[in-house]
Amino acid sequence: MNWRHGLASGGRSVAAVLVALAIAAVAFDAGGYSAGGTWSGVLTGAVTGSGSLETTIRYAFPLAFIAIGVAVSFRGGFFNAGAQGQFYAGGIVALFVGIAAPSSLGGVLIAFLAMVAGAVAGALWSVIPGLLRVYFNVNEVITTLMFSFIADYLVEYVSIGPLKSSAGAGQVAVTRPVPAAVRVTSSSGVSVSVVVAVVLVAAAVWWLLRRTRFGFEVGLVGRNPIMAEVQGVEIQRIGLATFAITGFTAGLGGAIEVLGPLGSISNGYDANIGLTAILVALVGVLAVGGVLAAAVLFGGLTAASVFLPIATGLPSTSLVFLTGLISFLVTARLGWGRWPHEVSQRLRGMPREGRRRPLALEHAIGTPSTSSTERSDSSEPLERSI
Amino acid sequence: MVVLGCRDVLVKFGETVALDGVTLSWQSAGTVHAIVGQNGAGKTTLCRVFAGLTRADHGQVIVGGVEYPPSGQARLRKAGVELVHQTFALPPHFTVAEALQLFRSDGTRGGFYRRGAIERRWAGQLESFGFSIRADAFIRDLAPEQLQAVEITRALASGSRIIVLDEPTAVLPPEAIDGLFARLRVLATQGITFFVVMHKLRDVRAIAETVAVLAGGKVVLPPTEMSTISDTEIARLIMTGSAQSSVSGASVRAMGLHDEGRTLDDGGSEAGPLDVSVAVAQGDDEVAQDSGASPMVAQDSGASPMGDPALAGGQPDSSASSAIMRVEHVSTVTREGRRGLQAFSVDVHPGEVVGIAGVEGNGQQALVDVIVGLEAPREGHVILDGRDVSHERVAVRRRLGLRYIPADRQSRAISLSSSLWVNAMAAPVSSGYGVSGAVRRGFLSERLLRRSGEERLRRWQVRYASSGQAMRELSGGNLQRIVLAREVDEGARLIVAEQPTQGLDLGGTELVWDALRRARRSGAGVLLVSSDLDELFALSDRLVVILGGERVAVLRPPYDRTALGQAMVVGAAS
Numbered sequence: 001m002n003w004r005h006g007l008a009s010g011g012r013s014v015a016a017v018l019v020a021l022a023i024a025a026v027a028f029d030a031g032g033y034s035a036g037g038t039w040s041g042v043l044t045g046a047v048t049g050s051g052s053l054e055t056t057i058r059y060a061f062p063l064a065f066i067a068i069g070v071a072v073s074f075r076g077g078f079f080n081a082g083a084q085g086q087f088y089a090g091g092i093v094a095l096f097v098g099i100a101a102p103s104s105l106g107g108v109l110i111a112f113l114a115m116v117a118g119a120v121a122g123a124l125w126s127v128i129p130g131l132l133r134v135y136f137n138v139n140e141v142i143t144t145l146m147f148s149f150i151a152d153y154l155v156e157y158v159s160i161g162p163l164k165s166s167a168g169a170g171q172v173a174v175t176r177p178v179p180a181a182v183r184v185t186s187s188s189g190v191s192v193s194v195v196v197a198v199v200l201v202a203a204a205v206w207w208l209l210r211r212t213r214f215g216f217e218v219g220l221v222g223r224n225p226i227m228a229e230v231q232g233v234e235i236q237r238i239g240l241a242t243f244a245i246t247g248f249t250a251g252l253g254g255a256i257e258v259l260g261p262l263g264s265i266s267n268g269y270d271a272n273i274g275l276t277a278i279l280v281a282l283v284g285v286l287a288v289g290g291v292l293a294a295a296v297l298f299g300g301l302t303a304a305s306v307f308l309p310i311a312t313g314l315p316s317t318s319l320v321f322l323t324g325l326i327s328f329l330v331t332a333r334l335g336w337g338r339w340p341h342e343v344s345q346r347l348r349g350m351p352r353e354g355r356r357r358p359l360a361l362e363h364a365i366g367t368p369s370t371s372s373t374e375r376s377d378s379s380e381p382l383e384r385s386i
Numbered sequence: 387m388v389v390l391g392c393r394d395v396l397v398k399f400g401e402t403v404a405l406d407g408v409t410l411s412w413q414s415a416g417t418v419h420a421i422v423g424q425n426g427a428g429k430t431t432l433c434r435v436f437a438g439l440t441r442a443d444h445g446q447v448i449v450g451g452v453e454y455p456p457s458g459q460a461r462l463r464k465a466g467v468e469l470v471h472q473t474f475a476l477p478p479h480f481t482v483a484e485a486l487q488l489f490r491s492d493g494t495r496g497g498f499y500r501r502g503a504i505e506r507r508w509a510g511q512l513e514s515f516g517f518s519i520r521a522d523a524f525i526r527d528l529a530p531e532q533l534q535a536v537e538i539t540r541a542l543a544s545g546s547r548i549i550v551l552d553e554p555t556a557v558l559p560p561e562a563i564d565g566l567f568a569r570l571r572v573l574a575t576q577g578i579t580f581f582v583v584m585h586k587l588r589d590v591r592a593i594a595e596t597v598a599v600l601a602g603g604k605v606v607l608p609p610t611e612m613s614t615i616s617d618t619e620i621a622r623l624i625m626t627g628s629a630q631s632s633v634s635g636a637s638v639r640a641m642g643l644h645d646e647g648r649t650l651d652d653g654g655s656e657a658g659p660l661d662v663s664v665a666v667a668q669g670d671d672e673v674a675q676d677s678g679a680s681p682m683v684a685q686d687s688g689a690s691p692m693g694d695p696a697l698a699g700g701q702p703d704s705s706a707s708s709a710i711m712r713v714e715h716v717s718t719v720t721r722e723g724r725r726g727l728q729a730f731s732v733d734v735h736p737g738e739v740v741g742i743a744g745v746e747g748n749g750q751q752a753l754v755d756v757i758v759g760l761e762a763p764r765e766g767h768v769i770l771d772g773r774d775v776s777h778e779r780v781a782v783r784r785r786l787g788l789r790y791i792p793a794d795r796q797s798r799a800i801s802l803s804s805s806l807w808v809n810a811m812a813a814p815v816s817s818g819y820g821v822s823g824a825v826r827r828g829f830l831s832e833r834l835l836r837r838s839g840e841e842r843l844r845r846w847q848v849r850y851a852s853s854g855q856a857m858r859e860l861s862g863g864n865l866q867r868i869v870l871a872r873e874v875d876e877g878a879r880l881i882v883a884e885q886p887t888q889g890l891d892l893g894g895t896e897l898v899w900d901a902l903r904r905a906r907r908s909g910a911g912v913l914l915v916s917s918d919l920d921e922l923f924a925l926s927d928r929l930v931v932i933l934g935g936e937r938v939a940v941l942r943p944p945y946d947r948t949a950l951g952q953a954m955v956v957g958a959a960s
Contacts, residue, residue, distance in 0.1 A: 217815075224801035230790060230792060232784050232813055
């Protein structure tokens with residue numbers, strides 16, 4: 001993607017967000033809430049209020065980790081939709097390591113090991129559906145989502161099972177906390193080490209995508225997998241690697257969330273973060289810089305949704321409505337601006353390049369997938385192998 | 387009264403003239419009329435013009451005595467000429483009844499219907515036309531001849547009395563063809579007029595009462611009673627039409643995308659019927675004109691008999707040791723379990739162009755895939771530069787000097803949404819050759835890569851604004867230039883060129899031929915897989931004929947169309 005396309009895609013995202021804000025304002029007004037008051041409430045909750053900016057950044061961090069990895073998969077044309085599960089896998093494993101490691105190792109080392117273990121766990125959680133996709137052509141959207149459900153139940157099991165806190169008297173089951181020495185942030189969720197981690201991950205992924213053969217090949221596979229194979233790309237390896245990277249960053253985000261602001265795992269925590277992160281990746285046009293900016297935007301909305309009910313009486317779900325609007329406007333194909341090709345095609349359920357298109361469109365009443373052209377051996381061995 | 391006809395019809399696709407002042411008319415209803423011609427003669431375009439699917443740039447279509455100018459396309463569509471395509475456009479997950487009901491409002495109540503009602507309705511229709519197909523069967527479960535029957539039913543059920551069938555026999559197994567013909571004859575007695583576009587003279591003879599011949603977008607034989615014309619005469623008209631000028635041949639080929647969608651699959655390799663597109667045309671002195679544009683054309687067709695029959699048995703050629711590429715007794719099995727290649731052998735020496743000739747769907751694709759590395763041979767070996775690469779990755783083969791110009795340009799050769807420099811450098815980067823400074827240990831410099839991509843584009847005189855622009859913004863000829871810029875480079879030792887000029891105009895064709903000849907001069911070997919006989923004759927030092935996945939003959943220049951045609955359809959000469 002050259003800079004002109006990048007600018008067009010980015011502009012489209014910004015426009016989508018602005019239009020969503022405008023529509024939401026009208027809706028809030030119609031609902032009897034003052035739009036002006038709402039937006040000033042959002043601004044206070046996300047930016048200007050005391051501690052607001054910190055809260056925004058705190059919610060932006062996990063989104064940034066997950067979305068950066070998701071962007072890699074999407075660039076390769078692999079619709080890894082299970083970041084939620086990978087995030088959970090990372091969190092659970094980090095919690096175990098954090099609690100189980102002998103404290104004689106020292107908090108810093110344990111925290112580091114727990115983060116690495118969490119990242120690796122996320123990668124493994126992602127690579128299993130990846131293997132199914134790459135070697136057996138099992139639809140990755142379904143398998144990654146199903147793996148997220150499994151992870152949901154693991155979270156439930158962990159929070160009511162072996163690590164259940166005996167002190168907890170609340171309605172939600174909670175695990176024992178990570179030892180204070182192992183925590184990477186206070187409950188505010190912001191610390192130098194986490195900032196460094198975000199910057200390192202963002203820089204590494206940017207560099208991987210723009211300065212390595214791997215990044216070149218990921219883009220090629222995303223845009224035309226058959227052409228890529230003919231050029232000598234090993235599609236299966238590339239595909240697996242993108243799954244691993246998505247899982248790795250999501251797992252790392254999950255580990256930091258648990259070792260940082262949360263300090264423990266409660267049943268059903270951060271329940272929608274994986275899907276929000278997909279939205280962040282799309283709004284950020286799959287570019288590292290764009291994803292970081294989008295993460296801050298959505299982090300701000302999350303922060304505001306905590307503040308709004310107190311300040312304006314608006315229910316916090318009003319911002320879910322706004323998020324929904326943004327996702328609608330960003331994914332709908334409204335004819336303005338453009339999307340990275342691999343995303344727009346997958347979102348619309350269209351075949352990527354390299355698949356045969358319906359031949360006689362004017363006459364077509366469907367895709368002639370039973371035609372002999374389609375069945376000829378020219379395309380199928382390839383499609384099967386990706 | 388004129389049942390169907392046209393006057394002075396001109397159709398252009400961009401610069402390409404597909405139909406050039408075609409005037410035709412058929413008088414008799416309730417009969418079967420044939421339209422024949424070589425690939426790219428304009429037959430399919432003509433069908434589409436009749437059905438109102440393609441708008442003529444000039445001229446009138448006449449249906450049932452009524453004239454329709456190009457501006458009357460919408461009316462023409464309603465005039466009742468139904469086209470049955472050679473590829474079936476039926477939704478696979480629908481039942482037969484649903485597919486037939488689609489887009490029809492009759493038989494439903496305000497858009498609602500009951501499954502049982504439409505199934506009864508269409509079962510009755512199918513039966514009345516003599517087809518024994520269950521209306522509740524799923525489209526995806528039907529055999530090709532049944533799909534065709536559904537399409538014909540759809541056409542007939544619209545009340546149409548004129549049905550155009552585009553290559554109806556191409557998709558059918560031989561045993562189903564007789565059934566189709568019997569059905570058409572019965573329907574014709576009920577007053578339906580059929581127009582069939584055909585390739586095989588034997589089929590034409592079996593079903594049609596009149597025949598018209600198109601060549602290079604022009605009528606070379608107006609509708610003529612079959613009883614008054616011999617097969618040889620028809621074959622000559624078809625062939626000379628194409629040999630008349632390489633200009634029209636090449637330019638009409640440029641519309642390959644619109645015309646003559648290729649449908650023969652591996653199963654279509656029946657050896658019996660004589661394919662007129664390769665059939666005989668003795669002593670066409672027009673071939674000599676060709677040699678002006680392409681000096682390699684054999685001057686004297688009809689002089690030489692078959693090549694060396696001793697080589698036809700599948701033995702590797704002599705002096706195999708110096709070959710840049712050898713395919714040794716390779717057999718493959720396609721996904722459907724059908725046979726692909728059968729102990730096929732061929733070798734290519736440096737500085738040599740070896741042509742692979744054969745009717746499409748006889749294993750050419752399997753051969754290319756095995757050499758390029760997209761499919762592994764079940765038996766036998768592929769030797770590239772002295773190394774057995776039968777099970778090596780594409781990248782390894784490319785590093786040994788393999789280059790590939792695919793026929794399926796849009797899916798295999800280029801990425802339309804990628805930028806020009808990415809397309810030009812895709813194989814070097816992915817396979818790791820010829821990018822010494824720009825890619826080191828997997829790390830690349832986009833700046834240097836882009837620069838060397840631009841250098842390739844310049845060398846091949848690609849016209850572009852910025853090397854960062856998307857491929858889809860370029861024209862077809864420019865796209866193929868970029869493919870050449872990538873595949874015909876200094877490192878090329880074996881170039882597999884698959885239909886390399888398909889869809890190109892004359893200039894583009896010359897460019898490709900030039901590139902391949904230059905590669906040969908500089909010592910590369912070329913394996914040319916083409917269904918264009920003129921191209922094979924113009925470039926090949928040797929022709930290997932493939933039939934049913936087997937090597938059936940090897941021919942050497944001067945080439946003889948008769949012998950080649952015979953080898954392509956019936957195998958080795960006795």
